[in-house]
Amino acid sequence: MSSLTNKQIVLGVTGGIAAYKSAEIIRRLQDRGATVRVVMTRAAQEFITPLTMQALSGNPVHVDLLDTEAEMGMGHIELARWADLIIVAPASANFIARLASGRSDDLLGAICLATQAPIAIAPAMNQGMWHNQSTQENLTTLQERGVVQFGPAAGSQACGDVGLGRMLEPGEIVELAAKQFQSGLLAGKRVVITAGPTREPLDPVRYLSNHSSGKMGYAVAEAAMEAGARVLLITGPTNLRPPERVEVKQVTTAEEMYQASLAALDDCDVFIASAAVADYRPRQAAEQKLKKGTQETMTIELVKNPDIVSAVAAASPKPFTVGFSAETEKLLEHARDKLQRKGLDLIVANDVSDTSIGFNSEDNAATLIWAEGESALTKRSKRQLARDLTGHIAGMLAGR
Numbered sequence: 346m347s348s349l350t351n352k353q354i355v356l357g358v359t360g361g362i363a364a365y366k367s368a369e370i371i372r373r374l375q376d377r378g379a380t381v382r383v384v385m386t387r388a389a390q391e392f393i394t395p396l397t398m399q400a401l402s403g404n405p406v407h408v409d410l411l412d413t414e415a416e417m418g419m420g421h422i423e424l425a426r427w428a429d430l431i432i433v434a435p436a437s438a439n440f441i442a443r444l445a446s447g448r449s450d451d452l453l454g455a456i457c458l459a460t461q462a463p464i465a466i467a468p469a470m471n472q473g474m475w476h477n478q479s480t481q482e483n484l485t486t487l488q489e490r491g492v493v494q495f496g497p498a499a500g501s502q503a504c505g506d507v508g509l510g511r512m513l514e515p516g517e518i519v520e521l522a523a524k525q526f527q528s529g530l531l532a533g534k535r536v537v538i539t540a541g542p543t544r545e546p547l548d549p550v551r552y553l554s555n556h557s558s559g560k561m562g563y564a565v566a567e568a569a570m571e572a573g574a575r576v577l578l579i580t581g582p583t584n585l586r587p588p589e590r591v592e593v594k595q596v597t598t599a600e601e602m603y604q605a606s607l608a609a610l611d612d613c614d615v616f617i618a619s620a621a622v623a624d625y626r627p628r629q630a631a632e633q634k635l636k637k638g639t640q641e642t643m644t645i646e647l648v649k650n651p652d653i654v655s656a657v658a659a660a661s662p663k664p665f666t667v668g669f670s671a672e673t674e675k676l677l678e679h680a681r682d683k684l685q686r687k688g689l690d691l692i693v694a695n696d697v698s699d700t701s702i703g704f705n706s707e708d709n710a711a712t713l714i715w716a717e718g719e720s721a722l723t724k725r726s727k728r729q730l731a732r733d734l735t736g737h738i739a740g741m742l743a744g745r
């Protein structure tokens with residue numbers, strides 16, 4: 346499987362003769378399993394039509410910053426959040442200058458400013474423009490800000506010059522894009538993740554459960570896999586397709602999740618508890634379907650489920666243990682208390698009173714809290730948050 350499978354890529358196309366090669370980049374990204382949305386600058390449309398790019402990508406092409414229809418569907422902020430990676434190919438000297446100065450007066454500039462996703466540029470220009478001091482200084486600025494540079498190559502140019510400034514070939518750009526998802530930060534590590542809700546049976550047809558979608562845990566599993574870890578995902582019932590190359594153990598009840606987690610500790614460097622585990626279960630699950638009686642009320646006795654993450658953190662040897670804390674008030678205080686009480690190395694604190702993030706949404710915001718510090722991760726896609734979380738865990742492991 347390619348590391349581009351299921352990746353969401355914004356392909357920015359700026360004005361340059363190499364723009365015709367962007368069509369081939371779309372095809373090759375799609376061949377590797379990525380979904381592509383194309384954003385074109387005005388100048389790019391002089392070289393290749395949006396219609397061509399739309400037909401190839403299978404998605405509408407985005408061109409205008411202020412397009413009321415787009416703003417209701419996929420506006421610049423949505424695109425910025427949607428992207429796992431932004432590739433600008435070709436990136437003209439003009440675009441590079443605009444990106445370096447943080448301009449947001451066109452759609453591509455605004456997306457690049459708003460995104461949390463990595464940005465890669467594939468420069469394409471005349472060799473004189475490439476060597477110009479302004480261009481070189483702009484590139485240095487961008488590199489310092491973490492913008493990745495693909496190429497350029499040297500060779501004969503459309504204008505007749507020979508030298509540096511040719512855009513890399515589409516195949517090379519796509520190879521380099523794939524490498525962006527293989528960080529190797531968790532190479533050789535075994536990461537065990539719990540995800541989703543649990544179901545606690547009342548009788549053969551009824552259960553107690555919660556609204557957890559499992560999206561966050563699945564995103565963490567994918568991010569850990571991308572970072573090179575061997576991943577075991579212990580999941581309650583969800584509607585999600587588990588990420589490729591992740592080992593999956595399906596469970597239903599908290600007790601099953603507990604047993605599966607303890608059994609995984611033989612081979613576990615990092616344990617991440619993202620599951621929304623039911624705190625209590627009915628003392629007894631009836632063997633037959635409970636019948637409606639004449640009584641107006643009904644009492645079900647509940648008993649406490651084991652706390653999985655606490656048990657893992659108490660194990661010896663103890664894996665690096667990460668918990669989640671969903672709170673509606675006093676977020677940081679409650680989360681820090683849980684960090685200590687459960688013996689965790691790191692806790693991800695979520696404010697679930699904000700309904701635009703959390704349980705069932707695509708986005709999330711969180712504060713990472715550990716004994717000596719904390720770090721706020723502002724609202725971003727769950728996939729991006731998962732990557733930032735695994736990056737943070739890798740950093741803490743390296744510092745041990």
Ligand code: C5P
Pocket residue numbers: 539599618619620621622623624650651652653654655667668669670671683
């Ligand atoms: O105590 P609370 O449920 O708020 O703690 C949340 C954290 O503890 C999450 O990481 C969750 O996965 C974990 N947990 C657990 N087993 C339980 C309850 C919570 O692992 N029975």
